[in-house]
Amino acid sequence: MDVPTSSSAQSSPMMPSTAEGTGDELHWRFSQIKGNIETDESPTDADIISCVEFSHDGELLATGDKGGRVVIFQRDQSGVYLNGVRTSEYNVYSTFQSHEPEFDYLKSLEIEEKINQIKWMKKKNAANFIISTNDKTNLPPTTNVFFVELRRGERGFGFSIRGGAEFGMPLFILKIADVGPAAGSAMQIGDQLVAIDGENKTVKLWKISERERKMADGGYNLRCDDGSRRFLGGRSAVPLHLPKLVSMELIVEASPRRVYANAHTYHINSISINSDQETFISADDLRVNLWHHEITNQSFNIVDIKPANMEELTEVITAAEFHPSLCHVFAYSSSKGIIRLCDMRDSALCDGPAKTFEEKEDPAAKSFFSEIISSVSDVKFSHNGRYLLTRDYLTVNVGVPRI
Template sequence: MDTDPSSSGNWRFAQCFGDKGEVEDITEADIISTVEFDSTGNYLATGDKGGRVVLFERNESKKGCEYKFYTEFQSHEPEFDYLKSLEIEEKINKIKWCKRMNSAHFLLSTNDKTIKLWKVFEKSLRVVSESNLHDGQRPLPPPTAQSHLRLPRMAHQDNIIAAVPRKVYSNAHAYHIHSISVNSDQETYISADDLRINLWNLNISDQSFNIVDIKPANMEELTEVITATEFHPSQCNLFMYSSSKSNIKLADMRDSALCDRHAKLFEEEEDPSNRSFFSEIISSISDVKFSHDGRYILSRDYLSLKIWDINMDTRPVKTIPIHDHLRGKLCDLYENDCIFDKFECVWGGDDKHVLTGSYHNYFRIYDADTLNDVVLQADKSAFKAKKIGGPLPGNKPGAKNGARSSGLRDAMQMETLDFNKKILHPSWHPRENTIAIAATNNLFLYSAA
């Protein structure tokens, strides 16, 4: 499906952060593992496998969409669980911003076991400018009389950005934490691992409530795991969670303290003729997102995107094939473990577009109504093209950067896809057409007119 420039929104490469070296030279710790805009879109956070959080700030002095480095801090360190003889990686699995209430920023970051609430704020650095032994310009002899004694004076030297862990929420998950979501009331949040979802109060770090528990009495009877969870954007009693059994459960915390009984189950019956050895793996949902108005749900499995109406749980409103060209390669993808890759998905700020990633650093933006799509590639060729003023790869001659993408769509079907390059983590600006894409150790920013 080719698109005309008006429907593609004229997406073009804006910025790239990170080392621009070859993929083979990348340090594992530098690989970006999550990316998230805050609720204003003026700040952007990334977390990496080395446990670092890097924040970017909108550059107001520049026209258009441009971000600059704000601060960086070490959020998590590698740990060792002596009771279970397990190494706990420092890798940041998720970052979620809390709504800004004052001049400081608050954000949650989590690795496999521990969630931290960080306060990031501007701090005035003051130094002693005058004392009994120094007048600010030159040393003074020690005072000889009591009347010569004077109080030291402090002077402002610099403003620095400080990051302080205000709360550490630990020891509540037996399995690896893969999702966190802040409630619309800005007082509570949920964290999820494979078998349980816990509800926390942001102000209480030593106590959480288990609100979903799907662990069977006998682990040999385990048939599904929780894969993602998210709070409803406006109704603080509703949240949803997806499972490896290709379903999404909507739960209401007003019904009961333990939300194992769901209020709604979104599930599509599988066509028996399509069943294969890989069916269970490829139908496992890797990510779910509410639309900003809370009316629709976006879900991503290995081969497709689905849009659900919250009022209709029998089948999705739209099913968008993403990886149809990989159906014949599932055996190879199983061999190299790529079939277990967890692609994320996001809604555009206007709820009219959806975005998800693919292999070879391709990602696709769809119009949720017409399903017209734009294929873009977060690749080094993007900023090379910008430097020399040429078109982006895959565009037809004469087209604006990113306006036509039939060339890239054809390239996606090719045999030569690099499965080590994949777009797993995107984020969309809440109020404008700007997207942030994590591509291995680089952060790409694209914007549309």
């Protein structure tokens, strides 16, 4: 996602304004445009923005693209005010690669690095934390997967493999040494490798922090001012110069802190951080998992709509969202246009929702296309938690949960 700062443009703030001679008619104008919109070159697929998210205080704006990159913009810190209103110009703050393309060795398919969603955690100190996710994990639903932990020996792990992405085929165990770490494990010749060293990275926690860059002023006591070598002993010794650290420009670092993997079988469509700032949920087509942000190797399945027979599947989960103030309440939407409100105090597995919101469809108007356009693509709570907003292909609905 190329965002050249030289191509940014700013006009009046993006606020409703009353045009002259038009009464109370409102007109919206762009406050700022990032990127070059006048070029004749079409953007590459990797540069297409896939998600946008503001921080809670509005000071930072994060965008993710199909190339797996995250670009963070910061609101202007110069303190400039225009007509008594602080300027809303945003400048590039940090850019980093969040996800890399992966390969599903079981299905011989590439997994996109596209960023599906970004969520900001509430700021508690000088650093900022964001959670980002890409499409899916590598583990298919009907496969018996065994996790084998091996410690490297003097001659390696004691097995050899065959296949790989360069050959267009999965990875298989070709040979196991008679003596070695793999000899006493559950591995067998012909077993297929689905993941090595936890490469199924899906949800990541990133720390965005600032630090001053400093470097020494060159007083290393190696040579004298005239270029001659410095002697530290005897009569020819010269005074020592203590090196000093000189402050330079402020740099922004994005460092990965957690990787939450191997918990989803299907495409991840949404993540949502709880109001307690300790847990978050991640939802795929058929399941919703609950995570603690300090624990990466364990999650709890709180919603599972997968039928025993996949031929009986009639709907999939399209989005999930936590309540902004009640840490035990969340909602998820489905492709049938149904919104289910769940309370985790009622049951560990929220198969039975506390409330269900569904718009009754006229049987006379029911058709193949009506079922498609009724699919809810997103669900959000208002900031005060009193309203529930949903969006399908044609409409935006506002509901009152009355929790």
